Every structure is written in structure tokens, then in C-alpha cells.
Amino acid sequence: MIALTIQAVGLSGIAAVLLIVIFVGREALPILRGDGEAGFDTLFLPQPLRPGKPPGFMWQPVGEVPKLSMIPLLLGTLKVTLVAMVVAVPVALAAALFTSEFAPRRLRELLKPVIELLASIPSVVLGFFALMTLAGWAQSTFGLPSRLSALVAGLAMAIAIVPVVFTVAEDALTAVPRSYREASLALGATPWETAWRVVLPAAAPGVFAACVLGFGRAIGETMIVLMASGNAAIVSLSLSDSTRTMSATIAAEMGEVVFGGTHWSVLFFIGLQLFALTLALNWVAGAFVRRTLRRLGGTA
Amino acid sequence: MSAQPKVKVRRLSIHYRDKTAVKNLDLDIAERQVLALIGPSGCGKSTFLRALNRMNDLIPGARQEGEVLLDGQDINGREIDVVDLRRRVGMVFQKSNPFPKSIFENVAFGLRIAGLRDKAELTARVEASLHHAALWDEVKDRLAESALSLSGGQQQRLCIARALAIEPEVVLMDEPASALDPLSTAKIEELMHELKSRYTIVIVTHNMQQAARVSDQTAFFYMGELIEVGSTAHLFTNPGVKRTEDYVTGKFG
Amino acid sequence: MSPRQTRSKLFSGLTGVAVALLVGILLVIVGDAVRGGWTRLSWEFLSTAPQEGMTAGGIFPALWGTTVLTLLMTIAVMPVGVITAIYLSEYAPEGSRLAAVVRVAVQNLAGVPSVVFGLFGLGFFVRFVGERMDAALGGELKWGQPGLLWASLTLAVLTLPVVIVATEEALRTVPADLRSASLALGATKSQTLWRVVLPGAVPGILTGAILAVSRGAGEVAPILLTGAAYYLPDLPRSLSSQFMHLGYHTYVMATQSPDVDATRPLLYATVLVLLALTFTLNLVAIVIRSRSRKLASS
Numbered sequence: 001m002i003a004l005t006i007q008a009v010g011l012s013g014i015a016a017v018l019l020i021v022i023f024v025g026r027e028a029l030p031i032l033r034g035d036g037e038a039g040f041d042t043l044f045l046p047q048p049l050r051p052g053k054p055p056g057f058m059w060q061p062v063g064e065v066p067k068l069s070m071i072p073l074l075l076g077t078l079k080v081t082l083v084a085m086v087v088a089v090p091v092a093l094a095a096a097l098f099t100s101e102f103a104p105r106r107l108r109e110l111l112k113p114v115i116e117l118l119a120s121i122p123s124v125v126l127g128f129f130a131l132m133t134l135a136g137w138a139q140s141t142f143g144l145p146s147r148l149s150a151l152v153a154g155l156a157m158a159i160a161i162v163p164v165v166f167t168v169a170e171d172a173l174t175a176v177p178r179s180y181r182e183a184s185l186a187l188g189a190t191p192w193e194t195a196w197r198v199v200l201p202a203a204a205p206g207v208f209a210a211c212v213l214g215f216g217r218a219i220g221e222t223m224i225v226l227m228a229s230g231n232a233a234i235v236s237l238s239l240s241d242s243t244r245t246m247s248a249t250i251a252a253e254m255g256e257v258v259f260g261g262t263h264w265s266v267l268f269f270i271g272l273q274l275f276a277l278t279l280a281l282n283w284v285a286g287a288f289v290r291r292t293l294r295r296l297g298g299t300a
Numbered sequence: 301m302s303a304q305p306k307v308k309v310r311r312l313s314i315h316y317r318d319k320t321a322v323k324n325l326d327l328d329i330a331e332r333q334v335l336a337l338i339g340p341s342g343c344g345k346s347t348f349l350r351a352l353n354r355m356n357d358l359i360p361g362a363r364q365e366g367e368v369l370l371d372g373q374d375i376n377g378r379e380i381d382v383v384d385l386r387r388r389v390g391m392v393f394q395k396s397n398p399f400p401k402s403i404f405e406n407v408a409f410g411l412r413i414a415g416l417r418d419k420a421e422l423t424a425r426v427e428a429s430l431h432h433a434a435l436w437d438e439v440k441d442r443l444a445e446s447a448l449s450l451s452g453g454q455q456q457r458l459c460i461a462r463a464l465a466i467e468p469e470v471v472l473m474d475e476p477a478s479a480l481d482p483l484s485t486a487k488i489e490e491l492m493h494e495l496k497s498r499y500t501i502v503i504v505t506h507n508m509q510q511a512a513r514v515s516d517q518t519a520f521f522y523m524g525e526l527i528e529v530g531s532t533a534h535l536f537t538n539p540g541v542k543r544t545e546d547y548v549t550g551k552f553g
Numbered sequence: 554m555s556p557r558q559t560r561s562k563l564f565s566g567l568t569g570v571a572v573a574l575l576v577g578i579l580l581v582i583v584g585d586a587v588r589g590g591w592t593r594l595s596w597e598f599l600s601t602a603p604q605e606g607m608t609a610g611g612i613f614p615a616l617w618g619t620t621v622l623t624l625l626m627t628i629a630v631m632p633v634g635v636i637t638a639i640y641l642s643e644y645a646p647e648g649s650r651l652a653a654v655v656r657v658a659v660q661n662l663a664g665v666p667s668v669v670f671g672l673f674g675l676g677f678f679v680r681f682v683g684e685r686m687d688a689a690l691g692g693e694l695k696w697g698q699p700g701l702l703w704a705s706l707t708l709a710v711l712t713l714p715v716v717i718v719a720t721e722e723a724l725r726t727v728p729a730d731l732r733s734a735s736l737a738l739g740a741t742k743s744q745t746l747w748r749v750v751l752p753g754a755v756p757g758i759l760t761g762a763i764l765a766v767s768r769g770a771g772e773v774a775p776i777l778l779t780g781a782a783y784y785l786p787d788l789p790r791s792l793s794s795q796f797m798h799l800g801y802h803t804y805v806m807a808t809q810s811p812d813v814d815a816t817r818p819l820l821y822a823t824v825l826v827l828l829a830l831t832f833t834l835n836l837v838a839i840v841i842r843s844r845s846r847k848l849a850s851s
Contacts (some may be wrong), residue, residue, distance in 0.1 A: 002743055003644055006695065010640025010652075012633045013659040016710050020665065023677035087651045094571035102565045103572075111572060113839045118579050121828070122555025123667075124800040125746040127805050128824055132589075171733050190561035213664070220666020222774040227808055230633040247774070254675070254778050259614075271672040275665060286657070293660060327729060355737060360647040382651035387739035410738035413748065457735070464737060 024275060027260075027268035037262040043070045043269075059233035059244070061253065061263045068266050070273075072233040076150065076243040080225055081218040083154025083239060084161055088218075089211055091158070092165035097212075099166075100173035101195040112170075117164030127227030130156030135228065142240070148230035150243035156224045165214040168289070172206025173199055175296050206292035208284040216281035220274050222247040246270045304372075305329040306470060306500045307352065311337075312366035314347050314356065321347040323524045324366070329517075334492055334501045336511035336532065336553065337522035345480035345504045348465035348521070352502065353389035354382050359507055359526050370470070374431070376438050387414065394475040396455035398447035398462075406447045406458055433461035434491050455482025460491065464499075471495065473503040489514050508548055512536050520544045555762035584750035586828050589821030599824055603784065609807055612823055617768055617788055618701075618781075618796035625705035625792075626712065626769045631762060633709075636717025641717070642724040643746060663714035671778035674707030675699070679779065695793050702792035711775060712765035719764060723757020724750060726845075756845035760838045767834035771827065774802040783809075799827045 030036030031043070046055035047069060087134035099111050134156055135147040144151070160242050174198045200207065218263040230242025231252060257264045305328035314322040322344040329335050337345040347356065354375060356362045368375045387410070398406050407426040414424055426443075430436040435457045439450070447458055461470060462532060477485040490509050494512045495501060505511050511518050512532060519529040520539075528535060528544045539545040587673065597611060604610035637655070645652035683696035690696075696703075727750050735745040751758075773781070782795040783805050789796045803823050810816035 006636055006640045006644050007651075009633060009636040010635050010644070010655060012660060013655045014714065016660045016662055016713060017665075019677055020669065020673045020710075023681060024669065024672050027672070027676045027680070067845040083717050090569045091574060094568040095575055098565070098568035098572050103569060112706050114576055114579065117590050117832060117835055117840060118575060120771075120831050121582065122773070122800055124771070124803050124832060125582070125586075125824055125828060128803055128820070129585060131807055132820075133581075133585055140816045159582075162575060190557050192561035192564045193557070195565070199705055216664050220668065223804065224667065230554075247666060249778050250668050250672065252776055254671075259680075268672055268676065271669045278666055278669075279661055284659060286567065353737065355733065358733070358736065383739050383741050386737055391737040393730065393733065399731055399734070399736045400753060404600075409735070409748070410740070412739070413735075413740045413744045462734075462738065477656070477676060 002008050004299055020275065024271050025267055028265055028272050030262070030265045031269040036265060037066075038068050038266055042068055043266070056233050059249070061266070062256075066263065068263070069202045070246075070270070072235050073244060073246045073249055073270070075235060075237075076229070076233070077219060077245040077247070078156060079150040079237075079239060079243055080229060080245055081215065083151055084157035084218045085211070085215060087155060088158035088161045088165055088214060091212070091215070092162045093169055093207065094206075095162070096166050096169040096173055097195055097200070101189065101199060115163050115166055119167070120158070121159075123160055123221060123223040124158050125228070126160055127224045129159075130224060130228035144240045146240070146242060148228055148242055149240045150229060151239045153229035153243065153245075154239070156228050157218055157221050160221055160224060161214040161217050165210045168210035168285075169203075169207045170178065170212055172203040172210065172289070172292050175206070176202045177295065177296060182198055196202045202296065203292060205288040205295070209288035209292070212281050212285040212288070216285070218277045219281075220247055222251050226251050246274055306332070307369065308367075308369040308372070310367040310369070312348070312351065313364070313369060314344070314351055315363045316347075316359070318359040321377045322351070322526055327526060327529060328517060329500060329502060331500050332496055332498070333516040333519045334348065334503060334514055335519060336515035337502065338506075338511050339505045339519060339520050339527075341506070343521040344524040345521045346474055349391075349474055352470070352472055353391055355386075355391065357382065371387050372451050384412050387466050388468055389470045389472060390466065391472045391475045392456070392463050392464035392474065394478055396452065396459050396479070397474050398450070398455050398458055400448060401448065402444050403444040403447050403450070403458060407462050407465050409462060414466060418471060427466040429461040432464050432495065433457045434487060434494075435461055452483075453480045453487065454487065456480060456484070457491070462486070464495075466553060468499065470500045470502065473501065478506060483512055485510070503542050508536075508550075520547060522547070577844050583828065583843065585834075586821060586825040589818065590823070590825035592696050593822035594825060598819075599682045599826070602786075603802075604755070606811050607784070608810070608812050609819075610803060612819075614785060614788055614822070615799045615802040616826070619799045621789065622701060622705050622708065622776070622796060622798065623766050624772045625702065626708040627762060627819045629706055629709035630712050630716050630765055634713050634761070634765075635758060638711065638717050638720035638724060638756040639711075639746065642721050643750065645744075659714045661719050662710075663718075664808075665711075666774075667772050668713060668774040668778075671775040673710070674703055674775060674779035678703035678706055684688065694757075698793070699780040699794050699795060700793040701780055701789050704776045704796070707775050707779050708769040708772060711772065715765045716761045716766055719761025720758050723761070726757065727753040731759065748841055754840050760842045763834050763841075765840040767838070768833050770834075771800055771831055773798070773804055776801060777804075779788055799823060799830075803827060818842035 031038060034040065046057060047067060049053045049058055057069040058067040059069055059072045061066040099108055103111060107156055135152045138144060138155065140151050141149050180202055182197050184198040226246045226248040229245060229248060231244045231248060232242035233244040234241060238253055250270055254267055257267065307329040309325055309327040312322060312325045313320065337349065343431065346549050349365065350356045351368060356364065359376060370476045397475055399409065404426055406428050408422050408537050409424060411422055414507060427436065430439060435454060436456060447455065489510060492501060515532045517529065518532040520527045522543060528539060528541045595763055599611060599616060600613050601611035602614050635719055641652050641655060679697060686696040687694060698736050735749045749765055780795050781798045781801040785795060785797055803820065806816050806820045806823065
């Protein structure tokens with residue numbers, strides 16, 4: 001009896017994931033079925049914008065003829081995420097290498113809590129920091145035309161994902177058996193050569209998983225981009241332009257939509273896409289982590 | 301030897317997944333005597349010991365055939381509650397494993413979970429068990445201290461006291477002195493002489509001299525099989541099987 | 554020194570620079586908040602309500618809202634999270650398919666973006682559960698709108714993986730020896746769990762709870778959609794009331810203030826309070842964990 005109750009409660013994790021799919025999906029149903037005012041064509045294909053102009057992609061959900069193209073939002077999300085990844089991955093990997101390979105034991109014990117503190121900073125505080133401090137610094141340093149942009153949001157987001165990448169990568173590096181290092185050093189390799197050519201390749205799948213998880217975290221990150229990207233939904237490849245991401249769109253517009261209307265459904269549909277994306281990324285990362293552990297003789 | 305053995309083992313085999321740890325074993329364990337199980341490591345003696353209070357139930361993939369009869373009753377029978385069984389057949393482990401509680405609470409644990417609430421009786425039985433385990437004089441002034449503050453030998457005797465507190469009929473000991481210094485070992489061996497007036501004791505040991513010193517009967521295991529069993533004096537001086545002789549004289553092991 | 558050794562020193566030195574950069578960023582963020590907000594921090598700031606369109610006064614309602622919200626969240630998440638971990642580590646048979654599926658689900662739950670949790674709270678708690686409750690209670694709109702209870706339950710789902718993972722790790726650190734000892738003394742499985750395993754896992758479970766609170770207190774995106782309010786004259790009176798919140802307050806003051814210069818010192822002070830809260834919680838968790846690890850290894 002007790003065991004049965006415990007097992008029933010133990011299914012809570014599965015229940016939570018299923019409920020998310022069902023109830024976010026339920027609100028996005030009109031889009032998925034394509035029987036509402038908006039369907040996959042309006043969201044992803046070029047649409048007529050103004051009479052006499054070629055069709056294009058525009059996100060302008062409020063107006064006489066709402067324009068609901070996902071393309072500017074997808075592009076914006078990709079831009080900010082790429083900036084964050086390009087900055088965060090090298091820094092996080094270098095820090096993970098330092099911690100697992102070069103730092104003295106004492107220092108290592110001290111560094112991990114520091115990274116944990118960095119990870120614990122609420123994203124609204126990072127958004128605030130980007131808005132109040134980073135934006136001005138970036139504008140004057142890079143000579144940008146506007147304060148808020150994909151670049152500023154991406155830099156702030158890098159701070160949010162460094163701890164994710166660091167933690168998983170450091171775990172993978174530490175899982176590499178000491179015998180590998182000793183073998184390499186005994187053959188006359190320098191500490192750096194050992195780290196770069198022996199330890200890092202041995203931990204490669206785990207390190208890759210770390211990057212994938214960081215990517216997933218960046219795609220869904222909301223408050224930072226909401227506060228620091230400028231939120232203009234324009235189709236542009238420039239990093240210095242104001243940019244709107246999928247997550248920020250949900251957060252910014254949900255407060256003003258009609259319960260159950262088309263715009264409402266589209267916002268839930270964006271959420272569903274974010275959910276599916278992060279789920280897929282998580283799955284990929286999980287597979288790579290298991291592979292590292294198996295390769296290094298641990299158990300998954 | 302008394303007429304009716306306390307424990308009768310019939311055609312017992314135990315398998316772990318695809319490996320057979322104990323093969324078709326028959327053995328009688330006499331009441332209020334000490335039976336020593338000897339043999340090289342991996343010979344199945346610990347597995348056999350754990351079958352006597354069904355601790356093997358906890359090991360995933362362990363299967364068992366044959367019978368173990370306690371006072372003539374099959375301990376794997378459907379009407380047997382494993383919890384009751386373990387109260388009747390206590391166990392002391394190779395590595396001392398006191399709970400991170402006080403000395404008193406460690407010994408009281410089995411009594412409390414059996415539902416004993418009466419403070420006076422609890423105290424009396426804890427004291428009695430500590431006496432039986434020859435630990436009372438060393439700990440009587442520090443019963444409230446953590447059990448982890450005791451020395452290794454004291455911890456093991458505490459574990460013995462803990463097992464005795466619930467007054468089992470049979471006490472299983474799995475190399476109880478293997479991690480202890482010679483002085484502590486001597487104390488525990490001495491203890492066993494006292495205990496056998498009240499309890500049936502089965503002890504697994506690696507140490508031939510220990511088996512010779514403490515036991516009445518000795519059983520020699522090899523590769524999961526019971527090779528020979530008999531009175532300790534007889535088995536050590538006049539083994540019936542060549543392999544037993546080789547082992548007790550130290551030719552292998 | 555050979556060129557190879559020089560290169561080794563150079564590159565390993567560079568990895569050290571990366572670490573220094575991270576420490577530097579942490580210090581800059583904290584220093585920024587301290588420098589900008591220190592002077593406005595006072596008992597009055599913590600104990601009074603905002604005034605004059607958030608250009609004066611304090612943050613008491615936001616502090617109160619955050620506290621009540623996280624308290625409710627903790628009450629909801631702890632039993633479910635701890636029992637789930639108990640199932641995974643104590644009750645599921647080894648190699649159980651079901652337990653493996655639960656683990657995968659929990660892992661994926663941890664990766665779901667926080668804004669999606671907001672949508673989930675809105676779609677499930679508000680629109681599904683709340684609207685049905687209203688209909689059953691006579692049709693008056695009360696539960697079918699964003700509010701304190703729904704926001705805290707949404708955060709409970711969000712922090713569920715934190716609690717499960719921490720508790721499972723804590724249960725695993727309780728030595729198998731102690732379980733065997735208890736069972737060999739005739740304890741039942743549940744007696745062993747209650748008297749031996751759980752007491753040994755308390756520090757780890759506590760760490761999980763603290764981390765969940767820290768995470769829950771700082772998340773803004775989910776509550777943005779499920780009940781946080783810009784400004785309320787009164788403290789929340791019921792579980793269905795909307796509430797103010799430190800993180801949301803920060804967001805609103807930073808992006809929608811009518812008078813940026815007047816708001817700025819208050820904004821910095823609010824961020825300082827939020828950071829101090831999160832860091833304190835996390836430091837406590839770190840200390841508890843390292844202490845119990847030392848105990849376990851001694």
C-alpha cells in the first residue's frame with residue numbers, strides 16, 4: 001500500500017512533462033489544426049504586407065490585419081543565441097580545463113562554489129545588468145548606433161549559460177581516468193599537450209553535450225532578452241540591430257492578448273516550439289553524456 | 301550433539317544471475333554450538349550465511365532452490381514473515397555498521413522498531429545486551445555519545461550487542477573480526493564462548509586459527525560446494541578429504 | 554625552457570585568465586548592485602510600500618509577495634519531490650523501465666524554458682483547473698484568473714527536478730551497510746526508511762529545498778504569466794489574489810518607469826536585496842553540502 005502510493009507520486013515527473021505538452025498544446029490547437037485565422041503558411045511562408053509590395057515576413061500581431069510571421073522571431077532567437085554561444089563556449093571550456101587540469105586542489109574547491117553563485121544569479125538581475133551597465137559599455141566600445149541590440153542581449157546571456165556549459169564539461173573532464181594523464185605525461189607530453197590532446201578528446205562527447213545544453217538554455221532564456229535586446233521584430237542579420245526573440249515575445253505580449261484569440265494561440269504555439277526544441281537538445285545531450293561515461297568505463 | 305538440529309539445510313542452491321554461488325548443499329546446524337564456515341574467498345560461504353536470514357532477498361537477480369528449515373519450518377515458506385525471521389536469526393556484518401545515532405539508540409533500535417516503548421524495560425535490555433557483548437564497562441558512562449566515537453573493535457561489539465538486544469535464537473557472523481586488531485579480535489572470540497550457552501552461532505571466517513579456537517563444528521566450502529563438515533577437532537587433525545587437508549594446512553587459500 | 558614548455562605555460566595560463574574573467578564578472582555585477590543600491594538600503598526601504606509611481610518608498614509588498622509565493626511553492630514541491638526521489642532510489646526495482654522513464658522525464662523537465670512553465674501554468678492551472686473550479690463554485694470569476702496559488706504551483710513544477718535530484722543524491726550517500734544492519738535487525742522496509750535512511754539524508758534534502766527556494770524566488774518569466782502584478786495597494790488577501798514580487802518589481806522598474814532617474818537608486822537597492830537573498834541561500838546550501846560530504850567521508 002505504502003509502496004504503491006510512493007510509486008504513484010514517483011510518477012510526478014512524467015505527469016509534469018505530459019501535462020506541459022497537453023496543456024500548452026491544447027491552447028495552441030487552432031494553429032496545429034490549421035482551422036483558425038493563422039496556420040503554418042501564415043507563420044512560416046512569405047505573406048502580402050502592403051498593396052504593391054512583394055510579400056515578406058513580418059511580426060505585427062496587433063492591427064487591422066495581424067501579421068504573424070515566425071521568421072523574424074526565429075531569426076532573432078538564433079542571432080542572440082549564437083552571440084551567447086560564441087562568447088560563452090570558449091570561456092566556459094577554458095575555465096573547465098583550468099579547474100580540472102591545472103588548478104591546485106584548494107583553488108578547485110573554491111572555484112566550484114564561485115561558478116554556482118554565478119549560476120544562481122536570477123536572469124532578471126542579468127537583464128538589469130545588461131540594461132543599466134553592459135549596454136552603455138558596449139555602445140561606446142563597439143560604436144553601436146543603439147543601446148539595446150542582439151549583441152548586448154547575447155553578451156548578457158553568455159553570463160547565464162557559462163555555468164551550464166562549465167558544470168557539464170567539468171564533470172566530463174573529471175571523469176577521464178587519471179591513468180590517461182599519467183600515461184601521457186610519462187611519454188614526455190607537457191601538461192597543456194596532455195589536457196588538449198588526451199583529456200579533452202577523451203571527454204569530447206560530454207563536452208559537446210555541455211555545449212548543446214548551453215544552447216538549449218540560451219534558446220529559452222527570457223528575461224535577459226526581454227530587457228536587453230530592444231525587442232524590435234525585424235528581419236535583419238546585423239547584430240547591432242534591435243532584436244526580438246521567441247521567448248521574449250511570449251513574455252511581452254501575453255499580458256495584452258485576448259483569452260483564446262488567434263494571437264493567444266500563436267503565443268502558445270511559440271511556447272510549444274521552444275518546448276520541442278529544448279526537449280530535442282536535451283535528448284541529444286543526454287545521449288552524448290551517456291556515451292562519454294560508457295567510453296570512460298563509468299556507468300550511465 | 302543434540303538430537304534435533306536448530307537449522308536444517310536441504311539441497312540448497314543459490315544463483316546470482318548466471319553464476320552459481322552455492323551448489324546443492326546439505327547441512328545441519330546444532331543448537332547452542334558454534335559452527336565455523338571456512339574456505340577460500342568466493343567459495344560461497346557468505347552467500348550461504350545470508351541465505352539463513354534471507355538477506356539474499358535484497359540482492360537483485362539472486363535465485364534460490366532447496367530448503368532451509370528453522371526448527372523444522374521452511375524459512376522461505378509463504379507463511380513466514382521475513383521481518384519475524386530476521387528477529388529470530390540476527391546478523392553481525394564484516395564491517396561494523398553502527399547507525400549515526402547514540403550508543404544507547406543503536407542497541408535500542410531493534411527493540412524500538414519491534415514496538416517496545418517502556419523506558420525502564422528499554423534501559424534494562426540495552427544494559428543487558430551491552431553486558432553480553434562485554435562492552436558495558438567501557439561505555440556505561442557515555443551511552444548518549446555517538447556510536448561513531450567508539451574504536452573499531454568497540455563498534456563491532458556494539459553491533460553484536462545491537463543484534464543480541466532483540467534476543468535472536470541464531471546469530472550469524474560474517475567475518476566479524478576481519479577488520480580488527482588482535483586485541484579486539486581476542487575479545488570477540490572470548491565473547492563467542494560465552495554466547496554459545498544461549499545462542500546458536502554460525503561464523504564465517506578466513507582465519508583457520510580462529511575457526512579452531514572458537515568453533516565446535518567446522519564446515520569447509522570450496523567453489524560453492526560443501527566439501528566436508530565435522531567436529532572442529534576432527535576436521536583440523538584428521539580431515540577426510542584431501543582438499544580440506546590442503547586448505548587447513550595452508551597449501552592453498 | 555623549451556618552446557613546448559613555454560607553449561604549455563602560455564595556454565594553461567590562458568585558461569586561468571578565463572576563470573579570472575568569470576570571477577571578475579561576478580564581482581562587477583555584485584559591485585554594481587552594491588554601489589548603486591547601498592545608500593538606499595534601510596529598514597524603511599524593506600518595510601514600506603512603493604510610493605509616487607515607484608519613485609519613492611520601499612519594497613515591502615514585493616518582499617512579502619516573494620516570501621509567500623516561495624513558501625507555498627516549497628510546501629507543494631517538497632513532499633512530491635522527496636517521495637519521487639524515494640521511489641527512484643528505494644522502491645524502484647533495479648533496472649526498472651518505469652524508473653528509467655521517470656529519470657528521463659525529470660531530466661527533460663529541468664531543461665524546459667521557464668517561460669514555457671508560465672504558459673503551462675496559464676493553460677493548465679488558470680484555464681483548466683481554475684475555470685472548472687469557478688464553474689463548480691457558482692460561476693463567479695475567482696480561480697479562473699492568474700493568482701498567488703497558481704503562480705506558486707507553477708514554480709513548484711519548475712523546481713521539482715531540483716528537489717528530486719538533490720534528494721536522490723542524498724539518499725544514495727546513506728551507506729548500504731546501514732540499510733542491511735537495520736533490515737537484519739528485523740526492521741521493515743518503511744521502518745528502515747524512516748529511522749535510518751531519511752535521517753541520514755536530511756542535510757542533502759535540506760540543500761535541495763534551499764536551492765529550490767533560491768531558484769523559485771528569482772524566476773520572473775513564469776509568474777509574469779500566472780499572477781505577478783505591477784502595483785497593488787494591498788497585500789494579497791487570498792490564494793487567488795495577485796501579488797507583487799521582487800524580480801518582477803525589478804523588471805518593471807527597469808523597463809517601464811515614468812521617471813528613470815528617480816527610480817534608479819530604488820531599482821539598484823531592489824536588485825541588491827534580490828541578489829543578497831539568492832546568494833545567502835546558495836551559500837548556506839554550499840556550506841551544508843560540503844559539511845555533510847566531509848562527515849560522510851570521515
